Amino acid sequence: MIPSMRLSSSLLSAATQVELVDALVEQGWYVGQGVIDLDLCHSLHQELHYMAAHNALDEAGIGRGQQHHLRKDVRGDAIHWLDRESEAQRRYLMAMEALQQVLNQALFLGLFEYEAHFAHYPPGAFYQRHLDSFRGRANRVISTVGYLNPDWPADGGGEMVLYNPDAPNQETARVIPEAGTFACFMSESIPHEVLPTRHARASIAGWFRRNASLGGILDPAR
Ligand SMILES: O=C(O)CCC(=O)C(=O)O
Ligand SMILES: [Fe+2]
Numbered sequence: 001m002i003p004s005m006r007l008s009s010s011l012l013s014a015a016t017q018v019e020l021v022d023a024l025v026e027q028g029w030y031v032g033q034g035v036i037d038l039d040l041c042h043s044l045h046q047e048l049h050y051m052a053a054h055n056a057l058d059e060a061g062i063g064r065g066q067q068h069h070l071r072k073d074v075r076g077d078a079i080h081w082l083d084r085e086s087e088a089q090r091r092y093l094m095a096m097e098a099l100q101q102v103l104n105q106a107l108f109l110g111l112f113e114y115e116a117h118f119a120h121y122p123p124g125a126f127y128q129r130h131l132d133s134f135r136g137r138a139n140r141v142i143s144t145v146g147y148l149n150p151d152w153p154a155d156g157g158g159e160m161v162l163y164n165p166d167a168p169n170q171e172t173a174r175v176i177p178e179a180g181t182f183a184c185f186m187s188e189s190i191p192h193e194v195l196p197t198r199h200a201r202a203s204i205a206g207w208f209r210r211n212a213s214l215g216g217i218l219d220p221a222r
Helices: 003-011 014-027 038-053 087-107
Strands: 029-032 078-081 113-121 127-130 140-147 160-164 167-175 182-186 192-194 201-209
Touching: 003 087, 014 029, 014 087, 014 182, 029 167, 038 078, 038 087, 038 113, 038 140, 038 201, 087 113, 087 140, 087 201, 160 182
Parallel strands: none
Antiparallel strands: 029 182, 078 113, 113 201, 127 192, 140 182, 140 201, 160 167, 160 192
């Protein structure tokens, strides 16, 4: 079997892709449970756990390029950018490439790149409400989040809350960070936050991008 066929069909089924595109068009966001293969979640989770245990993660900041700075009062996760170093990472990224093609074919978005990082939220960490697309730089078009935590307890906290863009205090979805769950939403319009977590919480946050180089200023990839 051609690997990419197995990957795209095992990670995001054709039915899931149709549902996802419809949801993005109709409401600007999609959440599905049991979407990501659990063996793959397990491998990715182990990889992140190993890096967290060996202090191999970077403290996350806000802003890009030279505007990047740490703000523990805004976000408390530690990250590692996916670099294709493991088979599990390559599988996840190939599935996202397949999704990028589907999104471009269905929505004519001109997405040309995908960037993603592992995120480890230690107990007590959160990420305040924000938009993923930075002001003046409409480069991130669609955000994705894959969750890696098996058996997330009911009182575990750490849900991602999506808000209504037209009524920013109105919650539209609350996403439990359970392994297999996959969320995606329009980066420029959907405010969201990560509620304080009570347990170590693992996810992969990623973004489909459009090239936003303007006036000869190179738009940094991170
Ligand atoms: O991990 C999540 O649920 C979302 C994280 C997030 O909003 C981000 O990294 O921009
Ligand atoms: Fe975000």
